Amino acid sequence: xxxxxxxxxxxxxxxxxxxxxxxxxxxxxxxxxxxxxxxxxxxxxxxxxxxxxxxxxxxxxxxxxxxxxxxxxxxxxxxxxxxxxxxxxxxxxxxxxxxxxxxxxxxxxxxxxxxxxxxxxxxxxxxxxxxxxxxxxxx
Amino acid sequence: xxxxxxxxxxxxxxxxxxxxxxxxxxxxxxxxxxxxxxxxxxxxxxxxxxxxxxxxxxxxxxxxxxxxxxxxxxxxxxxxxxxxxxxxxxxxxxxxxxxxxxxxxxxxxxxxxxxxxxxxxxxxxxxxxxxxxxxxxxxxx
Numbered sequence: 234x235x236x237x238x239x240x241x242x243x244x245x246x247x248x249x250x251x252x253x254x255x256x257x258x259x260x261x262x263x264x265x266x267x268x269x270x271x272x273x274x275x276x277x278x279x280x281x282x283x284x285x286x287x288x289x290x291x292x293x294x295x296x297x298x299x300x301x302x303x304x305x306x307x308x309x310x311x312x313x314x315x316x317x318x319x320x321x322x323x324x325x326x327x328x329x330x331x332x333x334x335x336x337x338x339x340x341x342x343x344x345x346x347x348x349x350x351x352x353x354x355x356x357x358x359x360x361x362x363x364x365x366x367x368x369x370x371x372x
Numbered sequence: 373x374x375x376x377x378x379x380x381x382x383x384x385x386x387x388x389x390x391x392x393x394x395x396x397x398x399x400x401x402x403x404x405x406x407x408x409x410x411x412x413x414x415x416x417x418x419x420x421x422x423x424x425x426x427x428x429x430x431x432x433x434x435x436x437x438x439x440x441x442x443x444x445x446x447x448x449x450x451x452x453x454x455x456x457x458x459x460x461x462x463x464x465x466x467x468x469x470x471x472x473x474x475x476x477x478x479x480x481x482x483x484x485x486x487x488x489x490x491x492x493x494x495x496x497x498x499x500x501x502x503x504x505x506x507x508x509x510x511x512x513x
Contacts, residue, residue, distance in 0.1 A: 287426060288388075300373055328399065335402060347403025351396040358392030362385045369381045371373055 234297055237314055241293025244322060248285025251329075252278055273333035284354070285325050292317065292361055299368040313364040317357050324353030373436050374455070380432030380465055387424025387472060391417055412479035415486055423493050424472040431468075431500050435461050438507040451506075460503035467496035 255278040262271045296314055301307035308314070327350035335343035373381075394417035401410035441451040452458065471492035477485035 283421065283426075288421075291426070291429060332399075332402065344403040344405070348400055351399035351403065354399070355392050355396035358388050362389050366382070366385065369373065369378055369385070371375060371378060 237318060238293040238297040240318060241289050245286050245289040248281045248289065252281035252286060255281060270333050270337055273336040277329050277332055280325065280328060289321065295365055299365065300370055302368050309368050310364050313360050317361040317364060320353045321357035324350045324357060376461055376465060377432045377436040380428055383469055384425050384429035384432060387420045387428065391420030391425055394420065415478055416475050419475045419489065420472055428468055431464060434504055438504060439509055439511045456506055457503050460499045464496045464500035467492050467499060471496060
């Protein structure tokens with residue numbers, strides 16, 4: 234298993250674990266009347282689960298298992314795939330920190346951090362397409 | 373990778389790109405703002421990344437790697453092709469992408485877009501399950 238795949242999958246596990254904790258907090262919020270910031274975590278929960286865990290796991294497995302691109306460059310443009318890893322996780326971290334803050338107390342710092350998170354996540358998705366497209370092929 | 377898997381996985385990647393783009397617009401609207409119509413695209417964003425990306429990718433990879441039937445079974449007419457009823461898998465591909473394309477009409481004001489998109493996605497799912505069910509078996513059994 235290549236190093237980038239291990240990193241994608243292990244970081245995915247971390248996102249999965251954090252999403253489970255956030256999900257549990259959201260469920261406890263009804264009966265326990267937890268602080269207001271807990272309910273602001275709902276979009277973060279969805280994205281930790283579906284982007285941080287599911288999509289990141291898929292990215293790692295695709296990078297590992299899809300057909301080799303060429304003999305010289307079996308896993309295609311690896312730099313682009315590494316760029317995907319960094320932008321995806323930087324974007325998720327920014328939204329984890331700033332999305333609840335912006336929801337509860339809108340301010341310029343949080344707003345522009347979310348703008349940066351949006352650009353990073355789109356860059357992650359598009360760079361992964363660029364890194365993988367040529368590996369989606371027949372024999 | 374068989375031809376249908378290539379089509380499904382590439383379509384899934386396109387949905388990933390478009391779905392992330394829509395998600396980026398919505399997140400940008402939550403932050404700096406300036407895109408007032410962004411929220412109208414939320415149902416399409418969800419449909420694109422859940423169905424168009426995640427589920428379609430799973431179908432494309434399943435079509436590729438699930439056990440095939442033995443050559444003798446095809447020759448004896450016990451199965452249609454080595455990958456079973458391939459027509460159902462192709463139908464699933466067409467229905468899935470018709471579903472996501474139909475969803476695009478929702479933010480433009482067509483009220484029936486999402487219900488029809490949902491029905492098409494359900495039909496796509498049923499078609500693929502019917503295709504894949506007999507292939508969930510021991511290798512060469």
